Amino acid sequence: MAKGKNSTPPGHVNLRMLADHLELSQTTVSLVLNNSPSAKSIPEETRKRVVEAAQRLNYRPNYFARSLRQSRSMSVGVLAPDLSEGYFTRVMSGVVQELTAAHYFFFTACHDWNRELIEKYPRMLVERAVDGFLLLNTSADHIDVPVPVVAISAHSQVENVTNIVLDHHAAVEQALRHLFDLGHRRIAFMRGPQAIPDSDFRWDAIQDVSIEIGLRIDPACVIRIDDASWSMKTGYHPMAPEIGYKPMQALLERNRDFTAVFCFNDIAAIGAIRALKDAGLSVPGDVSVVGFDDILSAAYATPSLTTVRQPLLEMGKKGAQVLLERIANREEAYPAEITMAPELVVRESTGPAVGKS
Amino acid sequence: MAKGKNSTPPGHVNLRMLADHLELSQTTVSLVLNNSPSAKSIPEETRKRVVEAAQRLNYRPNYFARSLRQSRSMSVGVLAPDLSEGYFTRVMSGVVQELTAAHYFFFTACHDWNRELIEKYPRMLVERAVDGFLLLNTSADHIDVPVPVVAISAHSQVENVTNIVLDHHAAVEQALRHLFDLGHRRIAFMRGPQAIPDSDFRWDAIQDVSIEIGLRIDPACVIRIDDASWSMKTGYHPMAPEIGYKPMQALLERNRDFTAVFCFNDIAAIGAIRALKDAGLSVPGDVSVVGFDDILSAAYATPSLTTVRQPLLEMGKKGAQVLLERIANREEAYPAEITMAPELVVRESTGPAVGKS
């Protein structure tokens, strides 16, 4: 009970104190606690003593010292455009589950589509020695880091990047065939903002599928969500249904000759429905509306939303799994792309096409 | 151009290399780069040489070495129940703005109301030497850490904690007076789940204000959102309007003698509206509905939602500001509570009370 020179300060006990206390060297203690292979010669007896003392004195290895030595941090960086509600939250729920199980923490950084930030944040996080990156809805094209990268919902064919993508062809096919079967021939499209990697990719799928099922796309029925309305810089917010309200309003002013509209996501669809109602049209009586994502509110909107479900939670889980795997064995081959399956959820916002010739 | 023993490996240049290159000691370089007070004797000439070389060789001090030495990390921990969409996202938008401006990053941890995790995560993050904690919707009662703590929307009177709270009395007063003025006398209440700190606090305010304005609360008209339906453990999700749908359904089964309902938040209100409609009641024709928070979808719901706006973004900003301030001057006095002002937003979901006696 004599207080030595290094009597435990209430807060913290380090390796040296623990070793002194045990009357062993730091080396031995460290080897035992880390289950190092070179510790095989240490007898069970001693081993037990060490582990018990560490437990009893509540020894916690210093995170920085350890990371400095091993140059790995047990944390990853997550880079997303924003903390938008529909997408980010769902994907991250999956990510969190996997990372937590593996004792990993994560830093979040939001670039808000600012090119400068997209390049700066990864650099800053590399300085903090994150072991890998998870990109959400963000192209890896301009990101150059010395650690594994997994991009969810992006499509850059770049060295070092694994993409987790939805099977857009299947997704679009399900949605359009559903509308087609209901008799819809004049379908409007609300494309996603340019900044989002999925936007063009999905549009390509729409064009392909239209040809396959014999549907003509009228350019006068195609509108696009503005990049600006998606960004927080302008005071807007990607979660505000306003992103869908305004484009629909604009479309209605110049053209009402359509019986259905396929929206880029559920939020936009909710805004579009509101615009249709404000213009005196009923959903699905006059116009059917299909969304994308199947966010949690989709089932509770009025009318409830027919939509293509993205398995966002699973995409997050898968992304995190692949990243952790790649971190664990840095040298091994890794997949360049992993495809996930969509699923059409039919609810109240779609119905038979009205017969206006 | 001769490659010395320590020729720059493409990745990284450290202090020793930089010093060698400059033919100065590490000490000198370090002192200059950190603007240390003891460097006042170093001539401008040398100083400039050092700074320029650091710039040119792209010298980045090693984060771990620096943190090990100074034992601070330039990062904070954020502890929240979940990544729920309405609340978390809005508050964090504000938090991110402030932290980023101060060159701080943050770890996020989700406890999902699990008591064990609520105590474990802070410990783990303290090991990672976070400089402070931000609690969202989480009581600080069982959290004991050696760094500053700021709790947003919590009310624990604990040493070391600053609470950022809404003025609930004012919030409730605005909402109830609005209903009262519309002629409502029989008002139902949907209380928040027990786990959330604000729930009881707001309920107290409701009782106080009711007495003040002469409103009688009928216990038969009071329902409560279930803790379980709020938690992700059960497969539910705090963002699903289901949290409000079910309680309202339950209430309607036993009692329809009310003309308005005041819901714990907007999500629940949207679910409640759906339940009312499914039961054949119109909103606001038969029943008026008031929400809380003013999330982004509130304006686009059908009918759009009358609600009490919480300045969530500002609460996040304020919380982060206070935390950073407290981190910067650890010894100084700090406020125990900071109150923010709510604002009633009147939209379509409330109207005059129907005259059923």
Added chain:
DNA sequence: TGCCTTTAGTAAATCGTGTTACAACTCGAT
């Protein structure tokens, strides 16, 4: 006994930075 292997450990270097204590050198004043 002499040689080799196994057992049970230890001393010291390393990671990269920050900081304290001190050394050499110049210059002017006494």
Added chain:
DNA sequence: ATCGAGTTGTAACACGATTTACTAAAGGCA
């Protein structure tokens, strides 16, 4: 010539864990 006071720096240690290289003793075997 010598004392003191700046000026311009440096050597060496601290932070705390990991890891390499090494030692000292015990046991096995010819």
